[in-house]
Amino acid sequence: MSRNLRSELKRRRRQASPMQAYDALPQPLRQWLTQACLPWSPASALKIWRQTGGSRNPAAAIGRLNAVEQAMLQQDTKVWAPKS
Incomplete structure (x- = not known):
């Protein structure tokens, strides 16, 4: 039996x-x-995409996606930044 099939976790x-x-x-x-x-x-x-009205204004939706992604990347750098 494969290792990952022995898991006790509930399958979804x-x-x-x-x-x-x-x-x-x-x-x-x-x-x-x-x-x-x-x-x-x-x-x-x-x-x-839907929250920002991407079907009506794709440029605004892409801009919002870029902003969200940049915020997530900034948050990630705080996690991995060396502590001083």
């Missing part, structure tokens, strides 16, 4: 195929995801 099933979720994204959002610095889930990227 995905609700949908991750590739189908990615394929259903608008083209500008998929293009942004291919160039993103961090690994985004299709659901979280789409949530920000």
